[in-house]
Amino acid sequence: MRLRITHETRYDYAPAVEHALHVVHLKPPSIACQERVDYGLEISPTPAVLREDVDIYGNVRSFFEISETHESLIVRATSLVQTETSKPVQSDITWESARDTFIYHANAEWHPAAEFVYPSTHVHPGSAFAEYARRSFPPGKPFIDAARDLMHRIHEEFVYSTSSTQISTPAAEALANRRGVCQDFSHVMLACLRSLGLPARYVSGYLLTQPPPGMPRLVGSDASHAWVSVYLPDVAASNRGHGWYDLCPTNHREGWGTPGDDYIRLAVGRDYADISPMRGVVHGSGTHSMSVGVTVEPTQAQALSD
Structure with missing residues (x-):
């Protein structure tokens, strides 16, 4: 496209x-x-x-x-x-093994995905996020399947409401109220993943939106979009280091590179403040x-x- x-x-x-x-x-x-x-x-x-x-x-x-x-x-x-069109990824690494990859120990080599495990301006991991995430992360579950389940739950359990939050709204508030916009859904998902010690980054971009049937496409009516990437160590090992996989909790979409051919990536960072x-x-x-x-x-x- x-x-x-x-x-x-x-x-x-x-x-x-x-x-x-x-x-x-x-x-x-x-x-x-x-x-x-x-x-x-x-x-x-x-x-x-x-x-x-x-x-x-x-x-x-x-x-x-x-x-x-x-x-x-x-x-x-x-x-x-x-x-x-992006393709689904094949990954068998458990979420515990992915987490353990980034646990600090003496003489550990620096990994570029490691900083996406820690807090950032809009993402503050904590017990509330870990508790919400645990239902998707039972022992031994493949990381990608657990992340998909978390994406699905946010998509199903949160209400998209353009007037409910601002960019300064804490992710904890969006979690408590179960409502927000794509930035909030992404920040909540990032906080859940990082609360379990898993690397995840914020992605900004655009999404092709379709006008209602019979209505023209209105100039200027679209908006910026946001979603999440998770890092899969086993995929990176077999794919020349490229282990990031995109998940969009707002639309329940996923893919390698972007969540679909109607998505356009702009930038990646720890959260909205970076990009x-x-x-x-x-x-x-x-x-x-x-x-x-x-x-x-x-x-x-x-x-x-x-």
């Missing part, structure tokens, strides 16, 4: 901003089941400085500085991505308003073939 993504963020300031520094994670990578065909980043006002680099997790990020006074800021990222689409600091503004519009649509050729 070939998908075009437009992600536009607009800030309006009162009074005007005198100086601004921002960083964005908006460039999709080329990975298994996903190839970035084209990408463009438009910023208004024109930045005095714009540079791109790769962070510690391999994500492409852009830094920009605006040194002129401005009352509004518009950042528009346009991507063209070719996706493929928010856009963040920064400004000087000189009292208040601001923000609007975000995301459109994910098949290209014309794809739409005609369907």
